[in-house]
Amino acid sequence: MTFKIGLLGLGTVGAGTAQILLDSVGRHPLLQELEIARVGVRSPDKPRDIDLPAGILTTDLESIVTDPEIDIVVELIGGLEPARSLMLQAIASGKHVVTANKAAIALHGAEIFTAANEKGVYVMLEAAVGGGIPVIQPLKQSLGSNRIQGVMGIINGTTNYILTRMQLEGADFEAVLADAQKLGYAEADPTADVDGLDAADKIAILASLAFGGRIKREQVYAEGIRQVSAEDIAYAEKLGFVIKLLAIAKREEGPTPQIQTDVEDRLQLRVHPTLVPKQHPLANVNGVYNAIFVEGDPIGQVMFYGRGAGAGPTASAVVADILNVAAVLKTETEPIPHPLLSCSHQHYCAIAPMEDVVTRFYARFLTQDSPGVIGELGTIFGKNGVSLESVVQIGMRENQAEIVVVTHDVKEGNFNHALAEIRNLEAIVSIPSLLRVL
Numbered sequence: 001m002t003f004k005i006g007l008l009g010l011g012t013v014g015a016g017t018a019q020i021l022l023d024s025v026g027r028h029p030l031l032q033e034l035e036i037a038r039v040g041v042r043s044p045d046k047p048r049d050i051d052l053p054a055g056i057l058t059t060d061l062e063s064i065v066t067d068p069e070i071d072i073v074v075e076l077i078g079g080l081e082p083a084r085s086l087m088l089q090a091i092a093s094g095k096h097v098v099t100a101n102k103a104a105i106a107l108h109g110a111e112i113f114t115a116a117n118e119k120g121v122y123v124m125l126e127a128a129v130g131g132g133i134p135v136i137q138p139l140k141q142s143l144g145s146n147r148i149q150g151v152m153g154i155i156n157g158t159t160n161y162i163l164t165r166m167q168l169e170g171a172d173f174e175a176v177l178a179d180a181q182k183l184g185y186a187e188a189d190p191t192a193d194v195d196g197l198d199a200a201d202k203i204a205i206l207a208s209l210a211f212g213g214r215i216k217r218e219q220v221y222a223e224g225i226r227q228v229s230a231e232d233i234a235y236a237e238k239l240g241f242v243i244k245l246l247a248i249a250k251r252e253e254g255p256t257p258q259i260q261t262d263v264e265d266r267l268q269l270r271v272h273p274t275l276v277p278k279q280h281p282l283a284n285v286n287g288v289y290n291a292i293f294v295e296g297d298p299i300g301q302v303m304f305y306g307r308g309a310g311a312g313p314t315a316s317a318v319v320a321d322i323l324n325v326a327a328v329l330k331t332e333t334e335p336i337p338h339p340l341l342s343c344s345h346q347h348y349c350a351i352a353p354m355e356d357v358v359t360r361f362y363a364r365f366l367t368q369d370s371p372g373v374i375g376e377l378g379t380i381f382g383k384n385g386v387s388l389e390s391v392v393q394i395g396m397r398e399n400q401a402e403i404v405v406v407t408h409d410v411k412e413g414n415f416n417h418a419l420a421e422i423r424n425l426e427a428i429v430s431i432p433s434l435l436r437v438l
Ligand SMILES: NC(=O)c1ccc[n+]([C@@H]2O[C@H](COP(=O)([O-])OP(=O)(O)OC[C@H]3O[C@@H](n4cnc5c(N)ncnc54)[C@H](OP(=O)(O)O)[C@@H]3O)[C@@H](O)[C@H]2O)c1
Pocket: 008, 009, 010, 011, 012, 013, 014, 040, 041, 042, 043, 044, 046, 059, 061, 076, 077, 078, 079, 081, 082, 100, 101, 102, 103, 127, 128, 131, 308, 309, 310, 311, 314
């Protein structure tokens, strides 16, 4: 049996995928039944490092997704449009879709999966989160017996690379970003990565799978790493933490989580720089590496670690998805959906507002060097129900005292009330940093 693949895009991931498909020796034997039938690109005359069979390159991507010969469309052009429309057209034409496009799935997943279920085709997306790291299929299948309590990860390689270098070199964000761009680790337009938007797309996808409901992308809180300073990395280090951009999806613990009620649990869904205790497994995930830490009942804690981007690792996930679809097509005569491969959620998850999120905070204050400032801070925090874990006067800077506070778990709303009062204190010069603590 031969399964014909229509490849949309022959860039980093597309070329990596073609490379594997054209070189099946030593890999799963089912690869020999996959054929790249057509490839769609934007610039057909661009020099490419890959030898494709003659005549299969085209700029007419629509003709690929509607071609009756094609079984599986592999979307690797990225971006929202025309990727969304091409995937929908492929589905409408009865094709299965494999994609690495987290942005399109996070924003248009509901529309795409609804169309796929109606048409009885699969949409597979292992490469969209954590690149080559298996995490989508584990959430759909291997962890299916668990009640998932939380999924938390370092799922953006660019920001992890920048933060790791800032940590190692004591360097500032802007300098490391510029160097990362020169070395090709960060894109010319780094917005999606450094502002946490790429991680927000990915955690929306993971949360949907982990908690079995749809997620509205705009409900994911996202804060990036531009404001993380070399000073804070150094202070965090002294206090026993490293700063990481974490993406967090967590089931809020009700007062009696064991009792089943009609009231649905709310989810916390957030991306922000976070002080991670050095002994936590995520603290040691460095450079461009990604890791996803899952807590479930009864499995406990499990972590998936590896390369979250790059041609080879990402293509590894793309081809695994193609193999999964081909395997089902080979063995099943009935129309799908296969319950462990498809995505059939209908309802939207309830998301907790950030004011209700309970977390620890790190705050750095610059104050006048007058007696009683620490006492005043303590009084205001106490009045707002914010309990302090530590208060340290780090030092003096141009006659101003620098004070760092770490709180116990507090409701974010209470912490913000306290800050609003603190800002009005005469002795407070500025609050240069506010970060959450794991
Ligand atoms: N790069 C990674 O490490 C990585 C990791 C995980 C996920 N992803 C995801 O994988 C997808 C592809 O990323 P990539 O890095 O491979 O991108 P890329 O290197 O920029 O390649 C994009 C490819 O799509 C083609 N293309 C783009 N827009 C097109 C259009 N409108 N019509 C026809 N062809 C078009 C380009 O054609 P030309 O070659 O003619 O320019 C190119 O071949 C994205 O969704 C990305 O988020 C990437």
